[in-house]
Amino acid sequence: MTHPNLNPRKAAIIGCGFVGSATAFALMQSHLFSELVLLDVNFEKADGEAKDIAHGIPFAGAMNIYAGTYDDIADAAVIIVTAGANQKPEETRLDLVHKNVAIFKGIIPEIAKRDFQGILLIVSNPVDILTYAALKLSGLPEHRVIGSGTVLDTARLKYQLGQHLHVDSRSVHAFIIGEHGDSEIAVWSSSNVSGIPLNDFCEMRGHYDHAASTREIAEKVKTSAYEIISKKHATYYGIAMSVKRICEVIVRNEKSILPVSTMMHGEYGIDGIALSMPAIVGLDGVETHVPIVLDQEEQEQLRRSAETLRQVAATLEL
Numbered sequence: 001m002t003h004p005n006l007n008p009r010k011a012a013i014i015g016c017g018f019v020g021s022a023t024a025f026a027l028m029q030s031h032l033f034s035e036l037v038l039l040d041v042n043f044e045k046a047d048g049e050a051k052d053i054a055h056g057i058p059f060a061g062a063m064n065i066y067a068g069t070y071d072d073i074a075d076a077a078v079i080i081v082t083a084g085a086n087q088k089p090e091e092t093r094l095d096l097v098h099k100n101v102a103i104f105k106g107i108i109p110e111i112a113k114r115d116f117q118g119i120l121l122i123v124s125n126p127v128d129i130l131t132y133a134a135l136k137l138s139g140l141p142e143h144r145v146i147g148s149g150t151v152l153d154t155a156r157l158k159y160q161l162g163q164h165l166h167v168d169s170r171s172v173h174a175f176i177i178g179e180h181g182d183s184e185i186a187v188w189s190s191s192n193v194s195g196i197p198l199n200d201f202c203e204m205r206g207h208y209d210h211a212a213s214t215r216e217i218a219e220k221v222k223t224s225a226y227e228i229i230s231k232k233h234a235t236y237y238g239i240a241m242s243v244k245r246i247c248e249v250i251v252r253n254e255k256s257i258l259p260v261s262t263m264m265h266g267e268y269g270i271d272g273i274a275l276s277m278p279a280i281v282g283l284d285g286v287e288t289h290v291p292i293v294l295d296q297e298e299q300e301q302l303r304r305s306a307e308t309l310r311q312v313a314a315t316l317e318l
């Protein structure tokens with residue numbers, strides 16, 4: 001990812017609501033970028049957020065944060081899109097699709113026509129469908145269009161397992177894959193704590209009813225956004241940290257494995273839609289999927305999740 005039109009120390013955020021502004025706040029503290037441009041259809045909102053967040057710079061480190069236009073962001077290394085409606089209580093992520101695809105039809109062509117050479121990181125929901133839409137609307141190569149996918153859900157899973165087992169969640173290795181939404185799948189078959197199979201570690205910590213515990217934890221992960229939205233109308237800190245982590249992996253070319261949303265091409269019999277599978281991510285975006293082993297039931301669930309997304313994608317006019 002070296003190109004005369006690309007500034008590796010610059011990021012942009014389109015959409016400065018709860019998620020966009022929390023992400024900007026996390027990025028300001030991250031030292032990953034020296035320039036951060038905020039864009040919103042409501043310029044005053046972007047400008048207010050930029051000014052407020054900029055007042056933290058003396059405590060964090062020098063950088064330039066400002067509200068801008070599409071001309072200001074064409075050379076960014078990463079453009080993060082968080083614009084669009086969020087879920088209202090009782091609404092699913094898939095309910096947002098037509099509103100947010102219409103918004104993306106305004107945003108993505110503006111990026112595409114400016115010879116953008118960086119990574120387009122989609123966060124707005126439904127993130128898998130919007131990643132697919134962004135890919136089609138932008139004409140960018142697939143490896144440079146990434147959805148935040150189940151990076152957040154996976155963090156929620158690790159957090160819940162860490163709490164359950166009284167162990168640092170960073171020592172827990174487990175993935176949520178598939179749709180970032182109601183059909184997501186917790187991959188229990190390969191989950192482990194520092195190499196110890198999950199069930200063995202659970203027994204070490206005094207938990208023996210594996211079926212009940214995994215059911216309960218997967219349900220907590222799946223419903224946590226609904227619970228938070230019913231209490232405070234939006235979720236934003238967890239996703240902000242997830243986006244910061246994805247940016248870190250890109251900017252530092254870490255080649256870390258993250259469950260981001262990308263196009264599938266025949267893996268597990270799934271083709272032509274975007275969903276989350278563990279993938280190696282670095283400076284050029286997604287390098288390759290990592291074919292983790294799924295048991296029969298997990299493969300079935302993944303195919304059902306893909307079918308849900310395929311049916312929604314088929315209703316779009318892109």
Ligand SMILES: NC(=O)c1ccc[n+]([C@@H]2O[C@H](COP(=O)([O-])OP(=O)(O)OC[C@H]3O[C@@H](n4cnc5c(N)ncnc54)[C@H](O)[C@@H]3O)[C@@H](O)[C@H]2O)c1
Pocket residue numbers: 014015016017018019020039040041042045082083084085086087096100103106107122123124125126127148149152180234235236239
């Ligand atoms: N992927 C995830 O894990 C995850 C997690 C949380 C929220 N989200 C999603 O992120 C999105 C944003 O959520 P939020 O809570 O910040 O919503 P919000 O309503 O607070 O903010 C949305 C912002 O987008 C702006 N906007 C709308 N149309 C625009 C356009 N054409 N160009 C530029 N800006 C535009 C609005 O002015 C607003 O400031 C939602 O779709 C939500 O579901 C995703």
